Every structure is written in C-alpha cells, then in structure tokens.
Amino acid sequence: MSKKIKVGFVGAGWMGSVQMRRITEHNDAEVVALFEKNVERGKEVLKSLGLSEEILVDDYQKIVNNPDIDVVWLVSPNSFHGPQSIAAMEAGKHVFCEKPAATTFDDFCKQIELERNNPNLKTFVDYLMNFDSMENHLRQMVAEGHFGKITQIQINYRHPVNIAGDKVWKLDKSIMGDAIGMGIIHSISAMINLMSPQAKPVAVYATNLKSQVRGFEAEPIYNILLKFDNDATGFCFGNIDSGNGYDAYHNLFGTKGGFVFESQTDRTHKVRYWSEKSTDGKWVWPLDPERCRAEGMEKLIWPEDTTTPDSGDVVEHQTGACVGHFIECIKNDKKSFLSFESSKNVAEIGWAAQMSAATGKEVQLPLNTKEAKEFFSGS
Ligand SMILES: NC(=O)c1ccc[n+]([C@@H]2O[C@H](COP(=O)([O-])OP(=O)(O)OC[C@H]3O[C@@H](n4cnc5c(N)ncnc54)[C@H](O)[C@@H]3O)[C@@H](O)[C@H]2O)c1
Incomplete structure (x- = not known):
C-alpha cells in the first residue's frame, strides 16, 4: 500500500470541519496536525472525527516546520490565506487554499511566483x-x-x-x-x-x-x-x-x-x-x-x-469531490486546473472588478500587474 498523504489542517470552523471530515473519509490521506485558534472547537472537531486531541498544535509554525507534513490545508479566515500559503510553499509544502486565494494583491502575485518557481508543489484554490x-x-x-x-x-x-x-x-x-x-x-x-x-x-x-x-x-x-x-x-x-x-x-x-x-x-x-x-x-x-x-x-x-x-449550507457542497481532486493531483504529480497559477485569470477578474468599480472605467485583461500593484498599494 502506498504511503498516505499527511495533512496539516488549519481552521476547523464551519467549512473546515466539513473538509476535515471529507479528508478522513479518503483512503489516501490523513490529518496529522491541526492548528485551530479556538482550542475548545479544535478538540471538539477532532473528537467528532475520531482523531486524537494530541494532534492539535498552538502555533502555525509547528505545521510549517513539521517535516512529516506533505500538504497544508488552509480553511482559516480570508486574510490569513495569503501569508499562511506563502509560508507553507516556502517550506516546501503543497497547499490547499480556501477562496479567496489572497486578500492583498502582493500576496496574490507572490503565490503565483512561488508556484512557478516550484513546479513540484501542487496548489489549489477552492472554487467549489x-x-x-x-x-x-x-x-x-x-x-x-x-x-x-x-x-x-x-x-x-x-x-x-x-x-x-x-x-x-x-x-x-x-x-x-x-x-x-x-x-x-x-x-x-x-x-x-x-x-x-x-x-x-x-x-x-x-x-x-x-x-x-x-x-x-x-x-x-x-x-x-x-x-x-x-x-x-x-x-x-x-x-x-x-x-x-x-x-x-x-x-x-x-x-x-x-x-x-x-x-x-x-x-x-x-x-x-x-x-x-x-x-x-x-x-x-x-x-x-x-x-x-x-x-x-x-x-x-x-x-x-x-x-x-x-x-448555502457547506455540508451539501461538493467538498468530497474537491478534496478527492486535490489528493489525486498530489498523488499523480499533476497540476490542478484550479492551482494558484491556473486560476489566476479568475482571481484577476476580482481584482479588476474592484479597480473598475472604484474608477468607473473598464479594466483590460490580463491585468497589468504594475498598474494593479500601484492601485492596491493605496488601499
Ligand atoms: N469554498 C466555499 O464554498 C466556502 C464555503 C464556506 C467558507 N469558505 C471559506 O472557508 C474559510 C473559513 O470560513 P468559515 O465560514 O468556515 O469560517 P469560521 O469562522 O467558521 O472558521 C474559521 C476558523 O478558523 C479559526 N481561525 C481564526 N484565526 C485563525 C488563524 N489565524 N489561523 C488558523 N485558524 C484560525 C477560527 O477559530 C475558526 O474556527 C473562509 O476563507 C471562507 O471563505 C469557503
């Protein structure tokens, strides 16, 4: 039997607890660490999934620095997605990232750069x-x-x-x-x-x-x-x-x-x-x-x-299919159609729409990175 993919999970809230369940239902992956700021909730979710409380960690760095972890699974609040995914990729981990990929334009650019420079790392943004x-x-x-x-x-x-x-x-x-x-x-x-x-x-x-x-x-x-x-x-x-x-x-x-x-x-x-x-x-x-x-x-x-x-209830969403898709991408060394880079054109529309709404002007795609960086540096 091939080795299971080891997951460091981050954020076991409303969506996170559903995704953790889907990972535990998958034969090829296991959750080996959880970083959840709300300790009581973290313990509760682990217990409900039959996982040991021992895997709860009190610092995100313990996920990033754990050499046994293959993939970091980010279901934290939005503003953490950018910094947490960048730290994980810099530490050589694959990244599953809830949407939005990032809440700052600089983090969005950095995620794409890191993926381009590390083609062995698999990434995924959850456009479910x-x-x-x-x-x-x-x-x-x-x-x-x-x-x-x-x-x-x-x-x-x-x-x-x-x-x-x-x-x-x-x-x-x-x-x-x-x-x-x-x-x-x-x-x-x-x-x-x-x-x-x-x-x-x-x-x-x-x-x-x-x-x-x-x-x-x-x-x-x-x-x-x-x-x-x-x-x-x-x-x-x-x-x-x-x-x-x-x-x-x-x-x-x-x-x-x-x-x-x-x-x-x-x-x-x-x-x-x-x-x-x-x-x-x-x-x-x-x-x-x-x-x-x-x-x-x-x-x-x-x-x-x-x-x-x-x-509107995440329990009914196709989380099983997206968890399965990303695990297959890692197992088969295949880039996801929703990696940071592959889904760049989608996220760019989000940035461009914000620019257009603020200026009243149409914005051309692909986005001019220099202009967007200047625009968002003031926001
Ligand atoms: N793809 C989808 O359809 C879908 C649906 C729902 C939510 N989401 C995404 O999932 C993410 C979580 O949303 P939610 O509704 O589950 O929110 P939530 O508040 O229920 O869960 C967030 C969890 O993260 C924990 N947390 C707070 N700060 C943290 C940090 N710095 N690091 C790690 N964990 C931290 C909180 O204690 C909480 O348990 C959001 O980014 C949201 O956009 C996606």
Missing part, C-alpha cells in the same frame, strides 16, 4: 462550484457545441454569507477582504470555465454598492460585466448582503441553443435547455424524468444523483 455535477454536465455540453457559439452568459451569486456567531469576522474588511473574493468569485470561476472552450475574458466593467442590510465594511454588492475575445458578454449579479435562498441563476444564450438554471424552484424545473443539435430546438427539462418520457426525450434524462449549485 466547478465540482458540481450540473456544472460538469453543462461544461461538456458547451464544449461539444450543443449551444453553438455562446453570445451571452449570466451567472449570479446572491446569498447572505454566513456571519453567525464568531463568523462575524466577515463584516470586517481587513479580514474578509472584498465581497468578490468572499463568494461572488464562485460564479465568475464557473463562467470562465464554461466559456473556456470558446473564449477568454478580455475586459471587466463593474459597479458596486455599499451595505444595505448588514454591517459589511467592504461593499457587498457587485454588478460585473465581462467582455470575451469572441465578442460574447458575461454578466454576474453578486450580492452577499441579503437574499432569500441561494441564487446561482445561470442563463446561457448561444447561436444554436440556450440553457437556464433556476436555483430557487422545485427540482424538476431547475434546469431547462434547448439545442438544435440534441433536442431538435425544443425546450427539455432533464431533471424531470416524467416529462422527458412523456415527450419522447428519455435519453436526455440526467442521472438522479445530479447535483445543482443551490445550497
């Missing part, structure tokens, strides 16, 4: 929506040309992020960073991956609004418009301040088909699409087996276990 099976299905359909050329694509990310109890740090700009990195980035990442077989983003125009309902220091509402190099347009309504349910509405409009995902309706009506190639131009509801059968479209029924991105 990409592991949803509906997203996978849709990505394949776009790549196979079921919708022709996509000319317009909208993906929203609107739901009030969880600020309950000690998650109140999310109201503090110096810890949370910006609202795009806090959550809206999920829909940007899904949009870029869906469009990737056809086009690349070349410009961003964004506006934002101050907090309307809760006390976010950073603007929690963004409207982001993307231009692609094939003249297609992408749009995202992002709002982490308020909402009633999880709105990850998708609307793809192509020359030969269209696709709509409504997150806030009953399962059978959540997905509908039409395609000249595969549905003879008729709308079909692939999550409604009865309707598909009645209309002679049974071959288009999606499997019962198809997941859709419509829950």
Whole structure:
C-alpha cells in the first residue's frame, strides 16, 4: 500500500470541519496536525472525527516546520490565506487554499511566483462550484457545441454569507477582504470555465454598492460585466448582503441553443435547455424524468444523483469531490486546473472588478500587474 498523504489542517470552523471530515473519509490521506485558534472547537472537531486531541498544535509554525507534513490545508479566515500559503510553499509544502486565494494583491502575485518557481508543489484554490455535477454536465455540453457559439452568459451569486456567531469576522474588511473574493468569485470561476472552450475574458466593467442590510465594511454588492475575445458578454449579479435562498441563476444564450438554471424552484424545473443539435430546438427539462418520457426525450434524462449549485449550507457542497481532486493531483504529480497559477485569470477578474468599480472605467485583461500593484498599494 502506498504511503498516505499527511495533512496539516488549519481552521476547523464551519467549512473546515466539513473538509476535515471529507479528508478522513479518503483512503489516501490523513490529518496529522491541526492548528485551530479556538482550542475548545479544535478538540471538539477532532473528537467528532475520531482523531486524537494530541494532534492539535498552538502555533502555525509547528505545521510549517513539521517535516512529516506533505500538504497544508488552509480553511482559516480570508486574510490569513495569503501569508499562511506563502509560508507553507516556502517550506516546501503543497497547499490547499480556501477562496479567496489572497486578500492583498502582493500576496496574490507572490503565490503565483512561488508556484512557478516550484513546479513540484501542487496548489489549489477552492472554487467549489466547478465540482458540481450540473456544472460538469453543462461544461461538456458547451464544449461539444450543443449551444453553438455562446453570445451571452449570466451567472449570479446572491446569498447572505454566513456571519453567525464568531463568523462575524466577515463584516470586517481587513479580514474578509472584498465581497468578490468572499463568494461572488464562485460564479465568475464557473463562467470562465464554461466559456473556456470558446473564449477568454478580455475586459471587466463593474459597479458596486455599499451595505444595505448588514454591517459589511467592504461593499457587498457587485454588478460585473465581462467582455470575451469572441465578442460574447458575461454578466454576474453578486450580492452577499441579503437574499432569500441561494441564487446561482445561470442563463446561457448561444447561436444554436440556450440553457437556464433556476436555483430557487422545485427540482424538476431547475434546469431547462434547448439545442438544435440534441433536442431538435425544443425546450427539455432533464431533471424531470416524467416529462422527458412523456415527450419522447428519455435519453436526455440526467442521472438522479445530479447535483445543482443551490445550497448555502457547506455540508451539501461538493467538498468530497474537491478534496478527492486535490489528493489525486498530489498523488499523480499533476497540476490542478484550479492551482494558484491556473486560476489566476479568475482571481484577476476580482481584482479588476474592484479597480473598475472604484474608477468607473473598464479594466483590460490580463491585468497589468504594475498598474494593479500601484492601485492596491493605496488601499
Ligand atoms: N469554498 C466555499 O464554498 C466556502 C464555503 C464556506 C467558507 N469558505 C471559506 O472557508 C474559510 C473559513 O470560513 P468559515 O465560514 O468556515 O469560517 P469560521 O469562522 O467558521 O472558521 C474559521 C476558523 O478558523 C479559526 N481561525 C481564526 N484565526 C485563525 C488563524 N489565524 N489561523 C488558523 N485558524 C484560525 C477560527 O477559530 C475558526 O474556527 C473562509 O476563507 C471562507 O471563505 C469557503
């Protein structure tokens, strides 16, 4: 049996405790150390997973300096992702990093530089929506040309992020960073991956609004418009301040088909699409087996276990799939499609949207690093 990958885990809060559970469910990895500032919570989570309290450490350096640890798994609050990942890579560890990759532009640049200079190190940013099976299905359909050329694509990310109890740090700009990195980035990442077989983003125009309902220091509402190099347009309504349910509405409009995902309706009506190639131009509801059968479209029924991105509860997210993906990357010495460097184009849209909202101007992509460094040095 090959050696298990040894994980140094950081931050066993709401999301961290779910990810730790997924690691313990994996045969090829084990958690050998935990750094959790809240000692009582750390012990509780370890106990609930049948792990020894002995592996709790009181200093992050004990994770970084432990020669037995292969990978550092960061699920700490946002502002720690940059410094903790940089320290881990400098110590020769692979890094799993929750989004956002970093809350300062300098840390973001440093992460990419470290990855480029250390190709043996595997990294990953948790843009989790990409592991949803509906997203996978849709990505394949776009790549196979079921919708022709996509000319317009909208993906929203609107739901009030969880600020309950000690998650109140999310109201503090110096810890949370910006609202795009806090959550809206999920829909940007899904949009870029869906469009990737056809086009690349070349410009961003964004506006934002101050907090309307809760006390976010950073603007929690963004409207982001993307231009692609094939003249297609992408749009995202992002709002982490308020909402009633999880709105990850998708609307793809192509020359030969269209696709709509409504997150806030009953399962059978959540997905509908039409395609000249595969549905003879008729709308079909692939999550409604009865309707598909009645209309002679049974071959288009999606499997019962198809997941859709419509829950604000991380327990229901595809954490098992993303944990499995990153462990496979390490085992097989393979770069993830969501490494710091591979997902750079997604994070850059977040930085560019902040610049655009502040200046009222469109920002070109790829981002001019020198201009962005100057812009963010004052913030
Ligand atoms: N990918 C996703 O869909 C998704 C979903 C939820 C949360 N997240 C991310 O997970 C991270 C944690 O969010 P959460 O909602 O679980 O928050 P949380 O507050 O529940 O958990 C954070 C934990 O980190 C601990 N902590 C505080 N300072 C620390 C430090 N310096 N080093 C290590 N640990 C520290 C806290 O005690 C707490 O237990 C955030 O970065 C968030 O963006 C991602």
